[in-house]
Amino acid sequence: MAFGDLKTEKGVNELNKYLEDKSYINGYQISQADVTTFNQLAKAPAVNQHHALRWYNHIKSYSAEELKSIGASPLAAATPTAASAPAPADDDDDVDLFASDEEDAETARIREERLKAYSEKKSKKPELIAKSSVVLDVKPWDDETDMKAMEKNVRTIEMDGLLWGASKLVPVGYGINKLQIMCVVEDAKVSIDELTEKIQEFEDYVQSVDVAAFNKI
Amino acid sequence: MTTKHSQHLTDIAKYLNVPLGKISKNDQLYARISNNKKTIGILNIIFSLVKDSKSNLGGLEITEEALIHQWLEFGIIYASDGNSKQNNQTLLKNLNNILTTKTYLVGQRLTIADVFLYYSLLNIMETLPNFEKENYINVSRWFDNIQQDPSLRQNYNLIDFSTIYLSNGLGKHRV
Numbered sequence: 001m002a003f004g005d006l007k008t009e010k011g012v013n014e015l016n017k018y019l020e021d022k023s024y025i026n027g028y029q030i031s032q033a034d035v036t037t038f039n040q041l042a043k044a045p046a047v048n049q050h051h052a053l054r055w056y057n058h059i060k061s062y063s064a065e066e067l068k069s070i071g072a073s074p075l076a077a078a079t080p081t082a083a084s085a086p087a088p089a090d091d092d093d094d095v096d097l098f099a100s101d102e103e104d105a106e107t108a109r110i111r112e113e114r115l116k117a118y119s120e121k122k123s124k125k126p127e128l129i130a131k132s133s134v135v136l137d138v139k140p141w142d143d144e145t146d147m148k149a150m151e152k153n154v155r156t157i158e159m160d161g162l163l164w165g166a167s168k169l170v171p172v173g174y175g176i177n178k179l180q181i182m183c184v185v186e187d188a189k190v191s192i193d194e195l196t197e198k199i200q201e202f203e204d205y206v207q208s209v210d211v212a213a214f215n216k217i
Numbered sequence: 218m219t220t221k222h223s224q225h226l227t228d229i230a231k232y233l234n235v236p237l238g239k240i241s242k243n244d245q246l247y248a249r250i251s252n253n254k255k256t257i258g259i260l261n262i263i264f265s266l267v268k269d270s271k272s273n274l275g276g277l278e279i280t281e282e283a284l285i286h287q288w289l290e291f292g293i294i295y296a297s298d299g300n301s302k303q304n305n306q307t308l309l310k311n312l313n314n315i316l317t318t319k320t321y322l323v324g325q326r327l328t329i330a331d332v333f334l335y336y337s338l339l340n341i342m343e344t345l346p347n348f349e350k351e352n353y354i355n356v357s358r359w360f361d362n363i364q365q366d367p368s369l370r371q372n373y374n375l376i377d378f379s380t381i382y383l384s385n386g387l388g389k390h391r392v
Contacts, residue, residue, distance in 0.1 A: 020354055021357060021358045021378065022358060022362075023359070023362040024362075027365075028361075028362050028365040050317050050318065054317065054318050054319065055320070057318070057325075058320040062325075111280070115279055115283060118279070118283045118286070119279065133244055163244070163245065165244045182244065184245065
């Protein structure tokens with residue numbers, strides 16, 4: 001693979017274009033071709049040559065041992081001019097060089113904080129919050145009760161930590177059906193007693209509510 | 218709205234070459250039972266699979282692990298459900314921006330985040346017209362690279378990204 005003179009802007013631009021839809025120079029893993037091309041570069045690609053820069057940073061991340069294990073030669077002594085500063089290079093704007101340090105400290109601090117929050121969160125709840133899956137039997141007054149309306153009403157109940165699930169009608173005899181409805185509740189937030197009471201408040205439809213099944217998840 | 222998470226879990230277990238154990242779904246919650254241990258929640262299940270496989274796909278240190286965690290959450294929330302077309306566009310656009318500077322999602326190597334997102338995006342990418350693939354060139358490049366591993370792709374089709382050459386004249390630059 002040749003891209004003209006990679007020491008020139010034009011050559012790097014071609015490389016950039018070539019890498020637009022590729023992660024590596026050849027095929028789908030790192031190979032000698034990547035190393036060779038890398039070593040031909042005079043410096044890191046500019047920020048606006050982002051495909052080339054992305055590739056450059058990726059190749060740079062390989063250690064000499066890793067490269068050896070794929071049978072490639074090592075990277076040229078980390079192209080001193082740009083190794084640690086792949087960023088501005090010849091980017092136009094007047095960057096305040098002293099500000100960047102501060103910014104790095106700031107981002108580092110934020111990252112630290114987030115990491116801390118993450119490990120705290122992780123140690124606090126290795127598993128999910130205790131939840132239960134509940135099946136409720138809702139019984140109507142008689143065979144003339146509008147079951148659809150009843151279900152609609154039941155589903156209007158909203159509580160923090162309550163999630164309605166599937167429901168079905170189960171015949172109980174004499175043409176009367178009862179509504180079996182499933183829900184998932186967070187144990188700490190929802191009391192089943194309170195929930196059944198709330199359902200029974202739809203007096204026009206509901207005669208009684210029973211808990212048919214109760215499972216801890 | 219159908220989630221294909223159970224399929225993703227099966228695929229991941231197969232890729233990692235670990236027994237999936239028993240997966241059940243109770244309402245919205247997936248649970249995995251393996252070796253008498255119960256794991257609840259997709260995220261936890263994925264991490265438990267990775268742990269079983271003893272691979273380093275789960276991240277080598279806590280920064281990586283946290284990032285992977287975030288990507289998995291991202292995948293679960295934005296990429297898995299029967300999304301509307303508009304949602305998918307937003308998803309691809311965001312992903313495309315992020316992948317501008319990245320070869321892999323986390324760090325400089327393949328992680329479980331890439332694997333999970335590959336499975337999650339399969340359907341979207343498969344139905345994406347070619348000119349759109351070009352719009353999301355970074356996603357396409359990333360996806361194309363990920364899908365080359367046969368053990369990861371399993372029985373899924375290799376999605377074709379090659380027409381990209383024809384339309385942007387890249388061909389003439391190849392020497």
